[in-house]
Amino acid sequence: MTTSARHGRLARRGPRPTASAAVTLAAGLVLGLGACTSTGDSEPAGPVETSSAPAAPPLPTTVKVGVVTGRVGGDEKKRAVSNVTRAVDGWLDAAYVGGGYPRETFADAFPRFTKGAADEAGRDVMLMTNADLGQQIEGVVPKIRRVTIDLLGVRGVAQAATARVRLVFVTEGGVERRVTVAGRLRLVRQHRVWRVFGYDITKADVPAGRGATGAAG
Numbered sequence: 001m002t003t004s005a006r007h008g009r010l011a012r013r014g015p016r017p018t019a020s021a022a023v024t025l026a027a028g029l030v031l032g033l034g035a036c037t038s039t040g041d042s043e044p045a046g047p048v049e050t051s052s053a054p055a056a057p058p059l060p061t062t063v064k065v066g067v068v069t070g071r072v073g074g075d076e077k078k079r080a081v082s083n084v085t086r087a088v089d090g091w092l093d094a095a096y097v098g099g100g101y102p103r104e105t106f107a108d109a110f111p112r113f114t115k116g117a118a119d120e121a122g123r124d125v126m127l128m129t130n131a132d133l134g135q136q137i138e139g140v141v142p143k144i145r146r147v148t149i150d151l152l153g154v155r156g157v158a159q160a161a162t163a164r165v166r167l168v169f170v171t172e173g174g175v176e177r178r179v180t181v182a183g184r185l186r187l188v189r190q191h192r193v194w195r196v197f198g199y200d201i202t203k204a205d206v207p208a209g210r211g212a213t214g215a216a217g
């Protein structure tokens with residue numbers, strides 16, 4: 001089994017933080033970004049960035065709401081969870097389960113990452129995408145796709161989030177592996193768009209047909 005791990009440049013170093021610690025970390029970033037004060041939480045109608053991944057995932061993401069820190073109203077919570085899920089799904093589809101295979105490039109794998117986080121993830125491309133297997137496989141079949149979202153409310157509006165992710169998929173073709181991607185994405189709302197600014201992700205794989213273990217999502 002191969003396992004990799006990396007902390008994003010804006011993620012907390014050292015032991016993995018609790019959910020409340022993660023949203024507290026995001027709170028500091030929110031307060032430092034004057035742009036994140038708009039009360040409207042609907043994403044722009046048109047696409048913000050493009051990706052070669054399909055619009056609809058082959059396996060729907062199972063979404064749960066975790067810890068909510070601060071005051072976030074019911075409708076606001078629903079909008080925030082929907083938009084955070086959209087940002088997470090954009091990465092999962094573009095980096096792992098979407099697009100055509102065999103595949104050589106993953107340049108568009110981080111459509112809702114900030115520039116700094118996208119640069120860091122680009123250096124972690126073997127971890128943060130299927131770049132290690134992309135040229136050797138013919139397809140990907142997702143088995144588990146789960147996200148738990150912790151929210152931070154500032155003045156009644158969700159402004160930061162931690163998405164606890166677990167993705168399990170099986171590759172098809174020349175290399176048949178069962179791959180588990182798990183960990184946390186840290187997101188902040190910039191104007192009306194939720195973006196990933198940090199991550200703490202592990203990736204493990206075993207031959208298909210055997211059980212795979214990975215960090216809890």
